Amino acid sequence: MMMTEQVLSARQQAIAPIAAFTATGEMPSLNGALNQGLDAGLSISDSKEILIQLYAYTGFPRSLNALSELMKVLDERKKRGIQDDPGHEPNPVPTGQALQALGTANQTTLSGAPVKGPLFDFAPAIDQYLKIHLFGDIFARDNLDWQSRELATVGALAAMSGVESQLQAHIRISLNVGLTVPQLRQFAQVLAERGDAEASGRVRAALDKQLAAAGQAGRP
Known part of the structure; x- marks a missing residue:
């Protein structure tokens, strides 16, 4: 069995499809992913912040559409009597x-x-x-940790073609902020299980490339 720190939490796993479906604009799938994310422990603030940050990687139209979908999800859940954790707003x-x-x-x-x-x-x-x-206004906001921000970024970039160099950079950053190789492999598996084999393959390829480069440089 893998050690606990080598396994993504349910909350972290839920970020993968949310980011990927935001990037591709698949609203019905995003609706389900947002519901599952809230069920897995993402707060309303977490969910909003993921979608806000992704405008920097997917563009305003995708981000705005995703935020509108989140509003719809929250309204539907409220009507069903579900009280989601509001989370906390970022400090200035x-x-x-x-x-x-x-x-x-x-x-x-x-x-x-x-x-x-x-x-x-x-x-x-x-x-x-x-x-x-990006690294000031957005990454300085303290209502979402850096590991979650990087998972969201990797998920979104992996879902898009033609941005392999940026995905590569964020795989390296993910490792820099403390995510582990097994966790990133698990993240790729989550993408595959949610029906995005291409995104999963891109994460695996970028991770393998990063590990090969680290080995050539003599790093563990």
Whole structure:
């Protein structure tokens, strides 16, 4: 049997289909996934935050549609007498230079090193958006832990084609924030069980590639 820390909780597993169906825009499937997520222990705040964050990876239209679906799910559950845990709202994040500094620090911690390169020299505005908005405004919100945020990101990216390099980066970040190889393999299995074999395969391929690179670098 796997050790407890090598197994995703029911709550963590529930993030996989929510993220994937948000990315693909499959609302009937997302409806079921949101219900299962709430049943598995996701709070209303958790669920909202996952869908809010995913706009940065899937675009506003997918995120807005998913949030509308969550509203529908919560209304239906309330009519059935289900009282879902509201969770908690995030504390305020800094502004101005303090936000940029925090976002830069978060990005460095998540990535394992400062992020730079010719792409960001070519388009410095996107570097600022990443540091200030994604890793500042969003990742600094404390109502959802970083492991959950990374699972949501991996689930969404895996469901989309053509973003393999970004998926690869977030597999590495997932390991950096303490998710384990068995947990990520389990995450891929959950995607397969929920009917997205392609997404599952992308997670497995990215994880295998990361492990191969780590081995070549002499890391465990």
